[in-house]
Amino acid sequence: MSTMHDVALRAGVSPKTVSRVVNGEPGVSERTREKVTAAIAELDFRPNPVARNLRTGRTGLVGLALPHLAQPYFSSLAEAIMREAERHDLTVLTELTGGDAEAELALVREHGPYLGGLLMYPVGLSDAQARTVARTVPTVFMSERAYDAPVDRVAMANREGVRAMVAHMASLGYTRIAALGADHSGLPERASAHLRLEGYRDGLRDAGLPWLPELVCEVGTPDWDRRHGAAGVRRLIEAGVRFDAVVGFADALALGALYAVREAGLRVPAEVAVAGFDDLDDARYASPSLTSVAPGTAQIAREALVLLNDRMNGTAPQDTGRLIVADFELTVRESTLGGMGGWGGA
Amino acid sequence: MSTMHDVALRAGVSPKTVSRVVNGEPGVSERTREKVTAAIAELDFRPNPVARNLRTGRTGLVGLALPHLAQPYFSSLAEAIMREAERHDLTVLTELTGGDAEAELALVREHGPYLGGLLMYPVGLSDAQARTVARTVPTVFMSERAYDAPVDRVAMANREGVRAMVAHMASLGYTRIAALGADHSGLPERASAHLRLEGYRDGLRDAGLPWLPELVCEVGTPDWDRRHGAAGVRRLIEAGVRFDAVVGFADALALGALYAVREAGLRVPAEVAVAGFDDLDDARYASPSLTSVAPGTAQIAREALVLLNDRMNGTAPQDTGRLIVADFELTVRESTLGGMGGWGGA
DNA sequence: CAGCGCATTGACATCGTTGAACTAGCGGTG
DNA sequence: CACCGCTAGTTCAACGATGTCAATGCGCTG
DSSP states (O other), X not given: OOOHHHHHHHHTSOHHHHHHHHTTOSOOOXXXXXXXXXXXXXXXXXXXXXXXXXXXXXXXXXXXEESOXXXXXXXXXXXXXXXXXXXXXXXXXEEEOTTOHHHHHHHHHHHGGGOSEEXXXXXXXXHHHHHHHHHHSOEEEOOSSOOSSSOEEEEOOHHXXXXXXXXXXXXXXXXXXXXXXXXXXXXXXGHXXXXXXXXXXXXXXXXXXXXXXXXXXXXXXXXXXXXXXXXHHHHHHHTTOOOSEEEESSHHHHHHHHHHHHHTTOOTTTTOEEEXXXXXXXXXXXXXXXXXXXXXXXXXXHHHHHHHHHHHHTOSOSSOOOEEEOOOXXXXXXXXXXXXXXXXXX | OOOHHHHHHHHTSOHHHHXXXXXXXXXXXXXHHHHHXXXXXXXXXXXXHHHHHHHHOOOSEEEEEESOSSSHHHHHHHHHHHXXXXXXXXXXXXXXXXXXXXXXXXXXXXXXXXXSEEEEOOSSOOHHHHHHHHHHSOEEEOOSSOOSSSOEEEEOOHHHHHHHHHHHHXXXXXXXXEEEEEOOSOOGGGHHHHHHHHHHHHHHHHHTOOOOXXXXXXXXXXXXXHHHHHHHHHHHHHTTOOOSEEEESSHHHHHHHXXXXXXXXXXXXXXXXXXXXXXXXHHHHSSSOOEEEEOOHHHXXXXXXXXXXXXXXXXXXXXXXXXXXXXXXXXXXXXXXOOSSSSOOO
């Protein structure tokens, strides 16, 4: 590994001049610049980032803190972030928090000071803790939950997405649309559930449909998986509730619903339409394929890095957080629209 | 942020002594050690890893290079590695390679010298390139493909897993067991397919069943998804091949098979048994739930970090690579054993 | 009590880079 | 010609830790 000193010797200049060339600083004549550039190429010199960081205090590292990677949404978000970070010449240091406030804070305490920035999907953090985080390191949240803290945030169009979904179903003539995944706990960490329920309410109002409490189905746990989706729909059916459509607040719930609906001998979408939220691969591959709201993960990653860049450069409002809501896309498939009922041929 | 200098002032000793205490080096009296420890606690001092790295050349960073995170196997592997790395006090820097040799190499060129170690799932790398990688940074591969290079490797029990699966089916009385996902290209990067096919062959031999070429179904592409699984089984059926069981070389293939088999009006497992490999969540949630081979991801992560630790400490053979094959687990579910045919109640 | 060995501790240089301050040289100006 | 301003480049110190080596002090031995 050659150093700036080596390059300097070879080019017959001082190390500082090499530094200037490497960083594209002014004050170097064209001739010298060329000599240095040549020497750099000959020695295959690459500046040592560790030394640079020690001197400048700046790291090209950004932390990515997610609760876990098991849910497809998080792994696809992680993937999108990493690809986007690469375009910004940033290196991503990933940490899993398990959704635990203590772990979320510990991570910031431990690595925070040596990170250039932090992209976090906070779960357990309180408002006060969020402020602490933002004070320690330039931070962008990617969460549905709002914080009373001057932190930038990129969120999905939770409310608007479900609203559009309900509109879609209503436009197809469905009138008794069940909401699967409601949460009445009011806990801030269940914000997605709350926002999606509001979207459901909006959608009904837009379509002039009545709000029927018996169609609002809580699933009880923060884990939105197929099992709970199926169980929820079974409860509706056993209670004798009539419904002709189900909006799942997550694809996993909707896939469970799909199963339970057909288990009960009802055809999808002829008798009951089903839709989800997330647009997982599983939605495309389900049978019938599942209509879903794609949350614009790529855009979320893109915007998050733009916001973070601003913060890291100081080009961002100091005492206030910006909010960007990503565009969603309604992907209509067989579970609401009918169609061939399979995955097509080979 | 306090520095060793601050601590030293407060404890009335020299920075070097603080360094000794922090690193648990000998040659510090009990009394001094206590004073320093107290000062450290009072100032909440944490050594600056950047400065330490510059001086020692050692980083607590390990690279994790995976082709992507979209496939559940990789995201669960990533998760397991991160959790395990935390136990070893290592920080994980994740990079996605896209399975491209150029990207795999670029990553090593770029970050290699500043990483303490590298955990990689190589795809495109040649033997020579693998040697280059291992020469640059302590490396452990987690791949099915073997390399002619002195690199440690942790692999799944590809062959043994499928072999056990075939034994399981044979023991249930299935005799015409199709293999779904074969690959005859001989390309080294398709090693999992080759190994699993060998396991299939072993299993047949163990059970005294004949090798029937018409039961060996190639899917044609490296992408093992549901669509290709379904298409493969449809081809078998259309060709009039009789079979009473399907071993998919991946859960995605098996899930596609499940769909195609039932689409053809055949009951699972009464008429055709189906099994997969990977033990994804989807296998548990499928209907009927899918028998599968769990590849021991947690163990893979654990072993990989042990091997890597050895390499980083120099406690590892220099000119030879070690190989660890993780234990697999055969998870028997409804698709081979029958049973209630649903996910159980709420 | 001189002299040796051992245990503690400190001074200083150093890792590779960059910020601050300074110098050399040149042309222009009054 | 003295002086100024400007550019190109240099020197030096510093970021915060640690490796090397020297110094200090104490107890013990002969």
